[in-house]
Amino acid sequence: MKVTFKIAIIFAVTWIALKMTGFLIGWNVPSNTPFFVLSNMFVLLAAISVGLYLQKRKKVEDDTILNDVKNGMATGVVYSMIISAFLYFYYEKIDPDYNRKMIAEREAYFQSIVDDPVQLKQVKENNKDLEIMTKEEMLQEFRKTPQMLFSGGFIMTYGILSMIMLSTFYSIVVAIIYRKVLFR
Numbered sequence: 163m164k165v166t167f168k169i170a171i172i173f174a175v176t177w178i179a180l181k182m183t184g185f186l187i188g189w190n191v192p193s194n195t196p197f198f199v200l201s202n203m204f205v206l207l208a209a210i211s212v213g214l215y216l217q218k219r220k221k222v223e224d225d226t227i228l229n230d231v232k233n234g235m236a237t238g239v240v241y242s243m244i245i246s247a248f249l250y251f252y253y254e255k256i257d258p259d260y261n262r263k264m265i266a267e268r269e270a271y272f273q274s275i276v277d278d279p280v281q282l283k284q285v286k287e288n289n290k291d292l293e294i295m296t297k298e299e300m301l302q303e304f305r306k307t308p309q310m311l312f313s314g315g316f317i318m319t320y321g322i323l324s325m326i327m328l329s330t331f332y333s334i335v336v337a338i339i340y341r342k343v344l345f346r
Contacts, residue, residue, distance in 0.1 A: 165220065166213040166233050170240035173209035177202055178248050182256075190257055192264065206241055206325060210332045213237030218345055230337035238329025246322035254314035261312040268308035269301075276300055 181198060184190055189197075217233045218225075253261055275281045276297045285300075286293050292300055310316055 164236070165216045166237040167240050169213035169216065170209055170237045171244065173205050173212070174241050174244035174248075177205040177245060180205075181248075181252065185252075185257055190260055192260075192267075202245065202325075203328065206238060206245075206328060207332050207336075209241050210234045210238050210329065211336050214333070214336055214340060215344075218340060227337055227341060230340065231333045234333030234336055235329055238333055239326060242322050242325035242329055245325065246318045249321050250314045250318035252314075253312075253317050261314075264312045265305075265308045269305060272301060272304040276304075 180201060184194065184198060214230060214234045214237065218230065275285060282297075292303070295303065
């Protein structure tokens with residue numbers, strides 16, 4: 163197995179352990195979400211950096227920046243796929259209550275808008291489709307978005323797309339830094 167894949171697996175398991183530790187000690191609340199997102203971004207950067215460093219030390223391939231970016235992407239894509247699959251199972255099977263809490267929070271917010279005549283009038287003025295709807299119809303329409311956004315499938319899809327884009331950026335930046343600073 164290539165070193166880039168090994169590194170991706172090791173770092174993915176590390177982040178999964180961090181996320182599961184957070185779940186076990188009760189950190190799985192919306193206010194701690196930025197911590198887990200930022201730690202995921204940091205671990206992805208570390209995986210790409212370490213994977214590319216170890217691959218360059220082996221000097222197996224031609225020494226071009228394109229190969230460096232490709233090797234960094236190999237680590238990043240494998241990491242992204244593992245983490246995205248984990249996120250799907252986490253939010254669907256391990257902690258489905260998190261999504262239920264988020265959906266309930268949004269529904270309470272939408273209910274407060276519908277119950278307030280001033281905000282309701284403002285919403286109807288901003289969206290002509292809502293002018294003819296009753297309060298119940300509006301609430302049904304409002305509920306569709308959070309139910310889609312807080313589903314395991316959407317989180318997995320959004321996660322893999324964003325992490326692959328971030329992997330591309332990180333791979334380019336790390337390859338440039340390694341070429342200019344570390345491996346002259």
